[in-house]
Amino acid sequence: MGLDWIASPSTSLRGTLDVPGDKSVSHRAIMFAALADGVSRIEGFLEGEDTRATAAIFRQLGVRIETASDGVRIVHGVGIDGLQASNAPLDCGNAGTGMRLLTGVLAGQRFDCVLIGDESLSRRPMRRVIDPLSRMGARIEANEGGLPPLRVHGNHVLQGIDYTTEVASAQVKSAILLAGLYAHGDTTVREPHPTRDYTERMLAAFGWPIEFAPGFARLSGGHRLRATDVHVPADFSSAAFFIVAATLVPGSELRLQRVGMNPRRTGLLHVLRAMGADIVEQNPSEQGGEPVADLVIRHAALHGIEVPVEHVPDMIDEFPALFVAATCAQGATIVRGAAELRVKESDRIATMATGLRALGISVDETPDGATIHGGRVHGGRIDSHGDHRIAMAFAIAAQLADGEVRIGDVSNVATSFPGFDALARAAGMNVKPFD
Ligand code: S3P
Numbered sequence: 001m002g003l004d005w006i007a008s009p010s011t012s013l014r015g016t017l018d019v020p021g022d023k024s025v026s027h028r029a030i031m032f033a034a035l036a037d038g039v040s041r042i043e044g045f046l047e048g049e050d051t052r053a054t055a056a057i058f059r060q061l062g063v064r065i066e067t068a069s070d071g072v073r074i075v076h077g078v079g080i081d082g083l084q085a086s087n088a089p090l091d092c093g094n095a096g097t098g099m100r101l102l103t104g105v106l107a108g109q110r111f112d113c114v115l116i117g118d119e120s121l122s123r124r125p126m127r128r129v130i131d132p133l134s135r136m137g138a139r140i141e142a143n144e145g146g147l148p149p150l151r152v153h154g155n156h157v158l159q160g161i162d163y164t165t166e167v168a169s170a171q172v173k174s175a176i177l178l179a180g181l182y183a184h185g186d187t188t189v190r191e192p193h194p195t196r197d198y199t200e201r202m203l204a205a206f207g208w209p210i211e212f213a214p215g216f217a218r219l220s221g222g223h224r225l226r227a228t229d230v231h232v233p234a235d236f237s238s239a240a241f242f243i244v245a246a247t248l249v250p251g252s253e254l255r256l257q258r259v260g261m262n263p264r265r266t267g268l269l270h271v272l273r274a275m276g277a278d279i280v281e282q283n284p285s286e287q288g289g290e291p292v293a294d295l296v297i298r299h300a301a302l303h304g305i306e307v308p309v310e311h312v313p314d315m316i317d318e319f320p321a322l323f324v325a326a327t328c329a330q331g332a333t334i335v336r337g338a339a340e341l342r343v344k345e346s347d348r349i350a351t352m353a354t355g356l357r358a359l360g361i362s363v364d365e366t367p368d369g370a371t372i373h374g375g376r377v378h379g380g381r382i383d384s385h386g387d388h389r390i391a392m393a394f395a396i397a398a399q400l401a402d403g404e405v406r407i408g409d410v411s412n413v414a415t416s417f418p419g420f421d422a423l424a425r426a427a428g429m430n431v432k433p434f435d
Contacts, residue, residue, distance in 0.1 A: 002409040004434040005391070005421060007398030008379075012251030012299070013427045019239045021046040021071060021232035022260050023416050024170070024198050025290070027054050027097050029230040030065070031105065031178075032206045033075035034058040035083075038227030042073040045232055049415040050095035057102065060086040077227050080181060085111035089149065092117045094345060094388075094415045097171055099148065100129050101199075104175030106152040107138035108182025115150045120345050120386055120412075122148050128167060129175040136161050136179055136187075160185035160220065167340060168313040170195035170264075173217065180219050181208070188218040193313045196264040202230070205289055214264075231288030233260030237317040237389075238417045239295065240268055244321045245396045245429060246297040247277045248328045254297050254427060261291040267314030268322060275302040275329055304331035304374055312337050317344075320393035323352045326372035327361050328400055335369035342367075345412070346387035355382040355394055359401060379403020388412045392420055395431045406434060 026046040031054065033040035045051065047070060055065050055073065062084035064076040078084075083105075090113055092098040099115050103126070106113055116122075127146030134140065139153040160183045165172050173189045177199055180187025194214035203210045203219065207226035210219040239259045246254035261281070269279060278300040281293040302325060315322065319341055326333030341348040349370055353363040360378040364371040377400045384391035384407055391410040398405035413420050424431045 002386070002411045005395060005407045005410050005431050006404055006434045007395045007407060007431040008404045009401055010249055010399045010428050010430045013242070013246045013249050013254050013429060014252065015427055016255040016257060017242060017423060017427055018257050019234045019242065019259070019423070020048070020417060022235040023048060023051060023237070024097060024196060025230070025232045025260070026051040027095070027101065028198050028202050029232060030055050030058055030073065030075065031101060032202050032225055033077055033227065033230070034063040035080050035105070036077035036206055036225035036227045037079050038077055040075045040077060040227040041229045042075065043071065043229070043231050045071050045073050046235065046416070047071060048418055049093050050098060053091060053093035053095055054098045057090045057092070057098070060088065060090060077225070080224055083109055086113060089114040089116045092121060094118050094121055094412055096121060096124055099150070100126070100171040100175045101178055103129050103140065103150055103152055104133065104178030107133045107136070107140065107156070107179045108158055109154045111154040113152055115148060115152065117148050124148070125343055126150060128169065128172050132161060132163050132172070132176050133179050135163070136183055138179060158183035160187040162188040164190040165192065168193040168195050169340070170199070174199040177203070177217055177219060181221055183221045186218055186220045191215045193310065194264060195313050196262065201289060233287050233290045233292045234258050235416070236260050236265045240318045240321045241392045241396055242427065243268070243272065243279060243295065243297050244325045245399055247272060247300055247302065247325065248396070249399050250299050252297070252299045256295045256297070258287060258292045259295055261293050264314055267311035268318040270311055271305070271307055271315065271322060272325060274305050275325065276300050277302060302329035304329045304333035306334040309337035316340060317389060319348055320352055320389045321396065323356065323370070323372055324393050324397045327356060327374060327377060327397060329374040331374055333372045336366070337368055339368035344387070346385040346390060348387065348390065351385050351387060351390050352393065355390065358382060359397060359405065377401040379405055381406045381408065383408045384410055386412050388416050392417065395421070395424060395429070398431070399429055
């Protein structure tokens with residue numbers, strides 16, 4: 001079942017790389033352009049399965065979206081109230097972002113629809129969006145335990161809400177704000193720890209009045225979105241695998257170009273630098289309202305640290321890569337306050353701990369984190385549990401191993417990073433499809 005990789009040690013990583021467009025920004029660009037008045041052009045769109053699934057759903061809902069060329073979409077917006085019903089279920093694939101944000105949008109429509117996802121998405125918790133949206137007046141049915149599929153009923157009048165999220169989640173915040181576009185009065189979201197703010201930034205760019213600061217966002221219903229061109233920066237979370245690989249493999253020097261540097265995404269840089277990494281930011285500039293920079297990464301010896309809890313939300317997708325960095329660090333690296341990792345595309349604490357142990361590394365698992373003891377990485381077999389970031393993390397670990405690592409079930413890498421293995425080979429890594 002699925003595709004496997006064989007990955008093995010490399011000598012050094014070198015060159016200049018462009019990683020694909022940001023997944024979070026690509027999802028939102030399609031959504032806001034679809035709901036805007038007028039035609040928007042999206043450049044640098046991530047050609048991944050997750051973001052293509054979102055585009056396919058908006059086509060199903062009556063939006064014309066042209067693929068002008070690779071990474072370019074022309075979206076003919078239908079206006080905030082212009083979506084049309086679809087009898088077929090809306091398939092979000094592997095994408096939690098797609099499903100949670102869409103639930104917010106669809107709660108405000110005049111028609112019913114059903115959101116479905118793949119096996120992994122069908123196990124992910126949706127109560128976290130169903131509860132606040134229901135308090136706003138939405139009606140959403142889910143499987144037992146608040147799991148997908150979700151039936152979102154239309155024709156319900158929504159009221160603004162003042163909501164403090166229990167978990168730090170940009171997806172939950174965004175779902176509430178998107179329902180707030182259709183609600184009477186003000187919608188306010190407060191967060192225990194600030195999360196990525198692309199929804200807020202992009203709503204503002206599309207002309208919707210919104211007030212926001214780290215950990216806080218407020219908007220009111222009844223406005224309109226104006227078509228806007230979006231330039232998607234390179235995805236920091238995709239860059240993260242190369243940042244860690246070049247740090248770990250002796251003799252490496254790698255340049256990653258125009259990487260998105262939104263401060264709510266770059267927690268890994270703080271943590272790696274505290275561990276001893278040599279990462280230099282060059283040519284800082286702005287791309288479509290987002291900070292970007294080139295990153296130059298040179299090999300460095302790392303030492304373990306306790307990851308400061310305040311960085312956790314700012315590196316929530318980077319823990320598989322960090323676990324691998326910790327494996328090659330001197331001493332122990334301690335992660336706490338990261339229970340959210342258990343409800344990602346897989347239980348990332350358990351899948352990483354199991355996989356690292358299979359390669360000879362000692363890991364103590366806790367409910368909200370792990371302690372990883374740096375040590376020698378051996379060859380072995382890993383099950384990625386269909387989780388794209390787990391597969392890529394072990395491809396990096398294999399570059400330091402003393403034997404071959406076979407990584408099972410890697411097809412889902414195409415959800416966020418199509419062409420990862422080819423780019424990794426171009427940089428000097430040994431990772432190839434198993435046949
Ligand atoms: C995302 C938010 C994060 C992240 C996911 C993308 C987004 O999830 O893990 O990959 O685009 O808003 P949570 O906000 O649920 O932590």
